[in-house]
Amino acid sequence: MKLPEDSKERNKVLILIGIGAAAVLYVLFQVTSTAIRSRGRALQKIEELETNLKTAEREINEAKRNRVRNAEILTSLQDMSTRHFLHPGLGKNYLLGATGEIERLANETGVQIQSITERGLARLPNPGMPDLLRTYSVGVYLLCGFEDALRLVTAIEAANPFITVVNLEISGNASRDPENHTVRFDVRWTTWGDEEVKRKVESFEPLQAAPEDSEHEVQG
Numbered sequence: 001m002k003l004p005e006d007s008k009e010r011n012k013v014l015i016l017i018g019i020g021a022a023a024v025l026y027v028l029f030q031v032t033s034t035a036i037r038s039r040g041r042a043l044q045k046i047e048e049l050e051t052n053l054k055t056a057e058r059e060i061n062e063a064k065r066n067r068v069r070n071a072e073i074l075t076s077l078q079d080m081s082t083r084h085f086l087h088p089g090l091g092k093n094y095l096l097g098a099t100g101e102i103e104r105l106a107n108e109t110g111v112q113i114q115s116i117t118e119r120g121l122a123r124l125p126n127p128g129m130p131d132l133l134r135t136y137s138v139g140v141y142l143l144c145g146f147e148d149a150l151r152l153v154t155a156i157e158a159a160n161p162f163i164t165v166v167n168l169e170i171s172g173n174a175s176r177d178p179e180n181h182t183v184r185f186d187v188r189w190t191t192w193g194d195e196e197v198k199r200k201v202e203s204f205e206p207l208q209a210a211p212e213d214s215e216h217e218v219q220g
Contacts (some may be wrong), residue, residue, distance in 0.1 A: 059137050074204045084162040086189035094136045111152040114141040134193035142183040150182040162190040
């Protein structure tokens with residue numbers, strides 16, 4: 001651009017150029033300031049998003065771990081219920097199953113049983129706890145030697161970790177039969193007390209994805 005030769009006109013042009021330059025600088029400053037503020041807000045939003053993603057990641061991984069643990073617990077309960085709990089037969093008859101188990105062990109140990117009587121159901125001795133489980137007991141009567149009685153009691157307790165033998169009494173018959181004693185004891189099984197919980201446990205199907213979930217967690 002060629003400036004006018006007249007000094008007054010040249011000064012006017014220079015002033016206008018200065019004003020225009022100042023206006024351009026002002027606009028650039030505003031644009032830059034707006035961009036910086038926008039960038040700051042964007043960075044803040046990105047940081048918030050990253051925080052939320054990390055929180056979600058932890059919650060997802062924890063949910064997967066909890067699901068696997070719950071599946072393991074329920075599977076273990078299923079196994080306990082099937083293998084060790086006493087279940088009633090037709091008409092809620094517990095005695096038939098209990099008698100059959102004791103007679104089987106008595107035959108295996110070579111001990112003759114005189115009689116088995118029902119003691120019935122009882123709550124577990126833990127006040128304030130939900131009535132999820134109960135016990136069922138029968139009384140067993142023998143006429144045998146001390147070693148025979150001990151062998152049968154040991155076999156009963158070894159056959160099931162949820163069976164206990166309690167109230168053991170041994171009375172001698174020195175005048176009538178010194179070789180044999182009158183033996184009495186109670187056999188106590190664990191059984192379900194809450195039918196709804198029992199149904200849920202026994203109908204539980206292990207999650208197919210549980211092993212995969214336990215191996216592959218969400219990575220941040």
